Amino acid sequence: MVQIKGADVIRKLLKEHPLEYRRIFSIVAHVDHGKTTTTDYLLKRAGLMAEEVAGKKLMTDYDQEERQRGITIFTSVVTLLYKYQGKEYLFTINDTPGHISFTGEVSRALRGSDGAVILVDALEGVMTQTETNIRLALQEMCKPVLYINKVDRLISELRLEPKKVLVRIDQIIREVNRLIHKYSPKEFKGKRKVDFPDDSVAFGSAKDGRGVIFSMLKERGDPKKALMEIFEHYNKGDIDRLRENYPLDEALLRMIIKHLPSPVEAQRYKIPKIRRGDLNSEVGKAMLNVDPDGPLVGMITKILIHPKSKRPILIGRIFSGTLKQGQEIKLITSKSVARVQRLGTLVITDMLDIDEMPAGNLFATMGFVAPAGESFSDPNIDIPPFEEIKYASEPVVSVSIYPKDPKDIAKLGEAVRIRVLADPTLRFYYDQESQTYILSGIDPLQLEIVIKRINEMVPIKVEPPIIVYREKPEARGQEFHTKSLNALNRIKIYVEPMPDELAKAIRDGEITDDMDPKKRAEILRTKFGRDSRLARNVVKIEGTNMLVNATVGIQRLDRIMDSIEGAFVDFVHGGPLAKEPVMNMIAYITDATVHEDPAHTGPAQIVPMVNAALTLSFLTAQPRLYEPILKLDIKTPMKYLGAIQTIIGKRRGQVIEIEQEDEDTMRVIALVPAAETLDLANELRSATQGRAFYGYEFHSFAPVPQRLQDELIKKIRERKGLPPEPPKIEDFQRFIYVRQD
Numbered sequence: 001m002v003q004i005k006g007a008d009v010i011r012k013l014l015k016e017h018p019l020e021y022r023r024i025f026s027i028v029a030h031v032d033h034g035k036t037t038t039t040d041y042l043l044k045r046a047g048l049m050a051e052e053v054a055g056k057k058l059m060t061d062y063d064q065e066e067r068q069r070g071i072t073i074f075t076s077v078v079t080l081l082y083k084y085q086g087k088e089y090l091f092t093i094n095d096t097p098g099h100i101s102f103t104g105e106v107s108r109a110l111r112g113s114d115g116a117v118i119l120v121d122a123l124e125g126v127m128t129q130t131e132t133n134i135r136l137a138l139q140e141m142c143k144p145v146l147y148i149n150k151v152d153r154l155i156s157e158l159r160l161e162p163k164k165v166l167v168r169i170d171q172i173i174r175e176v177n178r179l180i181h182k183y184s185p186k187e188f189k190g191k192r193k194v195d196f197p198d199d200s201v202a203f204g205s206a207k208d209g210r211g212v213i214f215s216m217l218k219e220r221g222d223p224k225k226a227l228m229e230i231f232e233h234y235n236k237g238d239i240d241r242l243r244e245n246y247p248l249d250e251a252l253l254r255m256i257i258k259h260l261p262s263p264v265e266a267q268r269y270k271i272p273k274i275r276r277g278d279l280n281s282e283v284g285k286a287m288l289n290v291d292p293d294g295p296l297v298g299m300i301t302k303i304l305i306h307p308k309s310k311r312p313i314l315i316g317r318i319f320s321g322t323l324k325q326g327q328e329i330k331l332i333t334s335k336s337v338a339r340v341q342r343l344g345t346l347v348i349t350d351m352l353d354i355d356e357m358p359a360g361n362l363f364a365t366m367g368f369v370a371p372a373g374e375s376f377s378d379p380n381i382d383i384p385p386f387e388e389i390k391y392a393s394e395p396v397v398s399v400s401i402y403p404k405d406p407k408d409i410a411k412l413g414e415a416v417r418i419r420v421l422a423d424p425t426l427r428f429y430y431d432q433e434s435q436t437y438i439l440s441g442i443d444p445l446q447l448e449i450v451i452k453r454i455n456e457m458v459p460i461k462v463e464p465p466i467i468v469y470r471e472k473p474e475a476r477g478q479e480f481h482t483k484s485l486n487a488l489n490r491i492k493i494y495v496e497p498m499p500d501e502l503a504k505a506i507r508d509g510e511i512t513d514d515m516d517p518k519k520r521a522e523i524l525r526t527k528f529g530r531d532s533r534l535a536r537n538v539v540k541i542e543g544t545n546m547l548v549n550a551t552v553g554i555q556r557l558d559r560i561m562d563s564i565e566g567a568f569v570d571f572v573h574g575g576p577l578a579k580e581p582v583m584n585m586i587a588y589i590t591d592a593t594v595h596e597d598p599a600h601t602g603p604a605q606i607v608p609m610v611n612a613a614l615t616l617s618f619l620t621a622q623p624r625l626y627e628p629i630l631k632l633d634i635k636t637p638m639k640y641l642g643a644i645q646t647i648i649g650k651r652r653g654q655v656i657e658i659e660q661e662d663e664d665t666m667r668v669i670a671l672v673p674a675a676e677t678l679d680l681a682n683e684l685r686s687a688t689q690g691r692a693f694y695g696y697e698f699h700s701f702a703p704v705p706q707r708l709q710d711e712l713i714k715k716i717r718e719r720k721g722l723p724p725e726p727p728k729i730e731d732f733q734r735f736i737y738v739r740q741d
Contacts, residue, residue, distance in 0.1 A: 007352055010079070010345070010352060011352075011354050011355075013081065013090055014079070014090075014345060014354060014357060014358075014361055015354075015356065015357070015358060017088070017090050019262055019263050019264045019290055019360045020262045020264055020265075021087060021088060021089050021090060021262070022089070022090050022091075022092070022262050022263055022360060023089060023090070023091045023092070023114070023115065023256055023257070023260050023261075023262065024091075024092045024112065024113050024114050024115070024263060024266075024317075024362060025091070025092075025093065025094070025113050025114060025115035025116060025117060025142070025256065025260050026075075026093075026094040026095075026096050026106070026109045026110055026113045026115075026116050026117070026137075026142070027039060027093065027094065027095050027096060027116075027117045027119065028096050028106055028109075028110075028116055028117070028118060028119070028133040028136075028137065029118065029119035029120065029121075029129070029130065029133065029149075030120075030121070030124070030127040030128070030129040030130045030133075030695055031097075031129060031695075032121070033119045033120060033121040033124070033127075033130075033149060033150070034119055034121065034149040034150060034206045034207070035095055035096065035119055036095055037149075037206040037207060038117075038119060038147065038149065038206040038248070038252070039076075039078075039093065039095045040206075041206065041209055041247075041248045041249040041252070042080065042091070042093060042249060042252060042253075043078065043080065075094050075095065075096045075097065075105045075106075075108070075109045075302060076094070076095045077092065077093070077094055077302075077315060077346045077347075077362060077364075078092075078093050078095075078347050079091065079092045079093075079345055079347060079362075080093065082253060084253060084254075084257060089257055091256070092361070092362050094109040094112070094113060096109045102446065102449075103129070103132060103136075103391070103392045103393055103425075103442070103697075104391055104393075104423050104424065104425040104442075105302075105423075106132075106133060106136055106392075107136055107140075107389050107390060107391050107392065108301045108302045108372050108373075108389055109301070109302070110136055110137055110140040110142050111140055111274070111299065111301045111317070111373075111389050112299070112301040112302075112315075112316065112317035112362055113140070113142050114142060114143065114260065114261050114262070114263060114265075114266035114267075114270065115142050115143045115144070115145070115256070115259075115260030115261060115266070116133070116137035116142040116143070116144045116145075117144075117145055117146075117147055117252070117255075117256065117260075118130065118133065118134060118137070118144050118145070118146050118147070118176065118194075119147050119148075119149050120146065120147075120148050120149065120172050120176065121149055121150045121153075122148050122149065122150050122151045122153060122154050122168060122169065122172065122203070123150060123153040123154060123157060123158065124635060124693045125168075125171070125172055125175070125635065125661060126172060126175045126176060126179070127633055127635075127693065127695040128631065128632075128633035128695035128696055128697050129695050129697070130176075130179075131179055131633075132392045132697050134176065134179045134180060134183060135179070135183040135392075136390070136392060138180065138183045138184050138185065138188060138192070139183070139185070139390060140270075140273075140274070141185070141187070141188070141266070141269055141270040141273045141274070143188075143192060143259065143260055143261055143266070144176075144180060144192060144194060145194060145200045145201070145202075145255050145256065145259050145260060146172075146173065146176055146194045146200065146201045146202070147201075147202045147203070147204075147211070147251075147252065147255075148169055148172055148173075148201070148202070148203035148204075149203075149204070149205065149206050150205055150206070150207070151165065151169070151203050151204060151205055152205040152207070152208060152234065154168055155231070155234055155235070162227075162228060162231045165231070166227075168662065169196075169203055171661070171662075173194065173195070173196065173201055176194060177193050177194060180192050180193060180194070181193075185273065187269055187273070196213075196214050197214050198214070198259075199213045199214055199215050199254060199255055199258055199259070200255060200258075200259045201213070201255075202251040202252060202255050204246065204248055204251065205248075206248060208239050208242065208243060209243045209247065209248050209249075210239070210242045210243050210246045210247065210248055211246060211247070211248035211249075211250070211251030211252060212227075212230065212246050212251055213251045213254055213255055215254065216246060216250070216251060216254075220245075230242065230246065233245075263290050263359075263360035264289075264290050264360070267287060267288060267289075267290050267319065267360075268288055271284075271287045271288055271319065273387075274386050274387045275287065275386055275387070276384040276385065276386070276387060276515070277383055277384045282294070282295060283295045283297060283320070283377075283381060283383055286320035286321065286359075287319045287320040287359075289320075290319070290320065290359045290360045291320050291321070291359060292320075292321065292322050292358035292359045292360075293321075293322070294320040294321050294359070295320060295321050295377065295378050295381050296318070296320065296321030296322065296323060296329065296376075296377055296378045297318075297319050297320045297321060297375075297376075297377050297378075297383065298316050298317055298318040298319055298320075298321075298323065298363075298375070298376055298377075299316050299317055299319070299373070299374065299375050299376070299386050300314050300315070300316040300370050300371070300372055300373065300374040300375075300376065301315060301316050301317060301362075301372060301373070301389075302314075302315040302316070302372055302422070303315070303369070303371075303372055303418070303421055303422035304346070304364075304422075305418065305419070305422060305453065310456070310457060311366065312366070312369050312418055312421075312422070313346065313351060313364050313365070313366055314364065314365045314366070314368075314369070314370060315346055315362060315363070315364050316362065316363055316365075316376075317361075317362055317363075318357060318358065318359045318360070318361055318363060319359060320359045321358075321359060321378065322356050322357065322358045322359065323340065323343060323356065323357045323358075323363060323365075324340070324343070324355065324356040324357075325340055325341075325342065325343040325353075325354070325355050325356065326339070326340060326341070327339070327340055328340075328379050329376045329377065329378070329379065330376060330377050330378065330379045330381075331370050331374055331375075331376055332374070332375040332376060332377060332383065332384070332385040333371075333373075333374055333375060333385045333514055334370060334371075334374060337379055338367070338368035338370065338376075339367060339368065340365050340367060340368075341365075341366060341367025341368070342365060342366040342367055343355070343356070343357060343363060343364075343365050344363070344364050344365070345357075345361070345362070345363065345364060346362075346364040351364050351366070369418065369421060370421070371421040371424065372389070372421065372422055372423070372424060373386075373388060373389045373424060384515070384516065385514065387509050388509040388512060389424075390508065390509060391424070391425050392697060392698065393425060393442040393697065393698040394425075394442075394628070394698055395425060395426065395427045395440035395441050395442060395468060396440075396442065396443075396467060396468050396628035396674050396698065397440065397441055397442070397443055397444055397446075397447060397465050397466065397467060397468060397674070398438050398439065398440040398441075398447075398465070398466050398467075398468045399438075399439050399447055399451065399462050399463055399464070399465050399466070400436045400437060400438060400439075400462070400463040401416075401437050401439050401451065401454070401460050401461070401462050401463075402436075402437060402460060402461045403458055403459065403460055403461075404459040404460060404461055405459065408458050408459070411457070411458045412437070412454070412458045412460065415454045415457040415458050416428045416439065416454060419450055419453065419454060423450075425441065425442055425446075426439065426440065426441050426446075426450065427439070427440040427441075428440070429573055436720065436721075439451070440468050442698070444465040444678070447465060465678075466719070467627070467628065467674050467675045468580065468581065468628070469578065469580040469625050469626060469627050469628075469704070469712075469716070470580060470581055470582070470583040470625070470626040470627075470628075470701050471575035471576075471577045471578065471580050471581070471582045471583070471618075471623055471624070471625060471626070472497065472582065472583050472584050472585065472623065472624055472626055472701075473495055473496060473497050473584075473585055473618055473621030473622065473623055474497060474621065474622040474623065474624050475496070475497070475621050475622040476494065476495075476496040476497075476621060477494050477495045477496065477616075477617035477618055477619070477620040477621030478494065478616070478617055478620040479492055479493070479494035479590060479617065480492070480493060480494070480612075480613045480616040480617050480736065481591070481613075481736070481737045482609050482610075482612045482613040482616070482732075482735040482736060482737055483609060483735060483736075483737040484600075484605035484606060484608070484609040485604075485605055485608060485609070486600055486605055488595040488600045488601075488605070489560070489592075489593060489594055489595050489600070489601060489605055489606060489609060490591075490592060490593040490609075490737050491564075491589065491591070491592045491593075491609055491610060491613055492589070492590045492591035492592065492613070493587055493588065493589055493590065493610070493613035493614060493617055494587075494588055494590065494617045495585050495586065495587045495588075495614065495617045495618050495621055496585070496586055496588075496621065497584055497585065497586075497621075498544060498545070498546065498584040498585055498586050499528065500584070501528065502524075502528050503544040503583070503584045505523075505527075505528070506541060506543075506544050506546075507544060510523065511523055511524070511541070512541065513540065513541040513542070517536065517538070518536075520535070520538060521535040521536040521538070522535075524538070533550075534548050534550055534588075537549040537550065539561065539564070539565060539568075539589075540565045540568055540569070542568065542569050542572050542573075543572055543581065543582075543583060544583050544584050544585075545568075545572040545582055545583065545584070545585045545586070545587070546585075546586045546587070547564070547565065547568045547586075547587050547589070548586060548587070548588050548589070549561075549589050550588045550589060550590050551589055551590060551591055551592060554591070554592050554593075554594070555594065556594035556595075556596065556601075557592050557594055559594060559598065559601060560592075560594055560601050560606045563601075563602075563603045563606035563607055563610070564589070564606060564610050566603065566607060567606065567607040567608075567610035567611050567614070568587060568610065568614065570607070570611070571610075571611055571614045571615070572585070575618065575623070576615045576618055576619060576623070576726055576727055577623055577625055577713055577726050578625065578712075578713045578716040578717050578720075578722075578726070579716070579717070579720055579722060580625070580716065582618075583626065583701065585618075587614060587617075608735065609735060612732045612735035612736075613735075615727065615732065616729055616732055616735075616736070619726075619727070619728070619729060620729070624703045624704070624709070625703070625704045625709050625712060625713060626701040626702060626703055626704065627673050627674065627675060627701065627702060627703075627704050628673070628674040628675075628698060628700075628701055629671050629672070629673055629674065629698075629699045629700050629701065629702050630671070630672055630673075630674050630677055630696045630697065630698060630699055631669065631670070631671055631696060631697055631698075631699040632648070632653070632668070632669070632670045632671075632672055632677075632680075632694055632695075632696050633667070633668075633669055633694060633695050633696070634667070634668040634669075634670070634684070634692055634693070634694040635661065635665055635666070635667050635668075635692065635693045635694070636665070636666055636668065636688055636691065636692040636693075637664055637665060637666075637688070637691050637692075638660075638664050638665070638666050640687060640688040640691065640692060641658070641666050641668070643687040643688065644668055644684070644687070644688070644692065645668070647680075647683055647684065647687060648668075648670045648672060651672050651673070651676035651677070651680070652672070652673050652676055652705075653670050653671060653672035653673070653676065654670060654671045654672075655668060655669070655670045656669050656670060656671060657669035671699055673702075677696070680694075681694075713726060
């Protein structure tokens with residue numbers, strides 16, 4: 001086990017060390033920009049590894065898959081003690097992944113953090129995932145600092161003179177500050193700029209173990225002269241002298257201590273942003289003050305599936321009160337109670353048991369399972385949950401998975417359930433009509449990793465990845481009056497498009513399915529102009545789809561509402577065009593007749609009736625198929641610009657911005673359908689002789705061109721084993737109620 005000191009000393013530090021000397025932060029960057037190499041030097045400074053292996057051991061890449069691929073896949077957590085200027089500082093560090101496939105890990109780590117160390121490769125510069133990480137950090141109220149890594153590449157690969165190296169560093173700082181200004185919430189505006197003269201920017205080479213902040217240059221006399229000496233040492237190959245004079249761990253330590261906040265400082269502005277409820281209440285004040293004696297309130301931010309035991313370890317943050325081993329806690333969103341059977345702190349993959357953990361700490365626990373993002377409290381207090389964690393991407397790629405042995409279907413369900421709880425960017429459901437188990441994720445790499453983990457627990461068969469589309473109504477559909485199979489129950493429903501701004505509010509977590517109905521109704525009425533009565537009667541929100549009860553005085557409707565909700569959820573998971581998820585739809589129940597005998601109102605009667613009404617109205621609402629669009633960020637030598645534009649054009653892409661980064665480097669921002677990017681990396685590599693860098697992120701959904709839609713729907717349906725043509729209104733004739741006069 002990696003330890004900062006003896007076990008008893010660690011326990012004492014976590015319980016008693018002054019909060020003003022704590023720092024909880026995440027290290028975030030674009031893939032391969034050097035996070036884990038940098039983290040090695042913080043581990044070295046704490047005495048956990050020898051000088052000669054720092055930067056090579058990559059200790060926080062503990063998983064075999066990570067080592068084989070050379071990328072970070074899972075966030076690692078480590079708590080370290082540093083002595084600096086006569087004081088002891090306790091750091092809790094999250095080393096996060098850089099690949100877009102695992103950006104959910106970044107979102108969850110930042111929810112439990114107070115600060116973020118942003119890493120940027122000096123040669124590649126600010127990439128797509130860099131921008132995403134800055135946005136995620138600021139929306140979680142994490143104060144940023146900047147480390148510009150791999151400055152040696154500017155000298156060894158680009159052969160830049162010192163002045164041009166400094167120009168490049170300045171360009172990166174300005175671009176990062178532009179993004180900080182763009183994404184800062186109003187509470188941070190003008191307060192979160194990073195700047196080399198105030199030590200909130202460092203630069204150097206993690207590979208060589210060196211880093212520089214301004215105060216380190218100033219201590220050597222003339223900062224400009226000291227800076228020139230660094231270039232001279234590098235040109236002479238005197239890396240040992242550089243490491244001795246400008247150790248990376250010293251630069252990072254000073255920057256983090258000086259600029260990243262303690263929990264006491266951070267929670268004063270973080271809690272109002274992520275907490276629902278009255279901040280002037282006893283609970284609210286306890287969280288603002290990080291009060292260990294106040295009511296217990298916290299959040300599960302991550303589930304680690306242990307690589308060896310396969311047992312889930314829950315990791316989270318305590319915002320007020322003290323969590324104790326053996327106590328019962330209320331899981332607020334799940335509306336259940338759990339017992340903390342084992343409590344401790346996580347050091348990479350090892351867990352050190354602790355009998356109690358006060359506010360201002362990350363903790364680890366075992367004995368129950370709850371989804372990442374779950375809020376918890378003392379059982380005897382009644383408070384709303386924290387705001388949902390926001391994710392940068394949506395699931396747009398799917399695979400079908402089956403157990404090799406049909407008897408293992410329950411085991412498969414449990415294995416996948418744990419993975420989805422651990423990573424809410426995944427989706428898993430059983431499609432009744434096509435009789436397939438669908439696992440959806442951000443991209444093929446994410447699914448490949450998850451599938452390997454599932455296969456270790458349950459042998460499975462997998463079909464190749466496919467793009468996940470969306471179905472959406474473009475107009476108000478007709479109102480249809482349908483009846484149950486026994487003709488004893490009836491319902492009237494129509495659907496219409498959800499306004500884009502309302503759909504965005506749902507995606508952003510401003511409006512949720514589990515929030516207080518009165519508060520939700522007030523937001524719907526005042527901000528989105530929805531009718532007061534309808535705003536009060538939202539029955540269900542699933543994805544960006546809403547079911548509203550627009551009826552008045554219908555007897556026994558509450559008896560069948562669970563079945564109506566279930567039918568609605570099934571419908572939006574697979575719409576009528578191609579059994580793809582529905583988005584941005586509102587369905588209104590306008591009338592119903594419910595038989596007085598419960599024996600005639602079971603799900604077998606109600607679900608088909610509701611599904612028929614939804615399908616019929618949807619088919620008359622000018623439905624369209626939408627495809628996921630990715631934003632590509634490509635950096636290429638100027639001579640390959642034409643080739644890049646040609647590649648984008650033939651993939652139905654659109655170049656939206658071209659700018660010159662330096663004398664020979666162009667930056668191309670383009671929007672390209674996800675379906676056109678599955679082999680993009682190879683083509684870019686071939687067209688630019690491997691000299692183009694690119695990243696991507698989910699941008700939006702856009703209508704499939706009309707000329708392609710019918711053929712695409714046919715292909716999707718045939719792949720799913722469905723009839724090639726979507727259903728027609730006459731196919732549901734037996735469900736349509738015709739009044740007999």
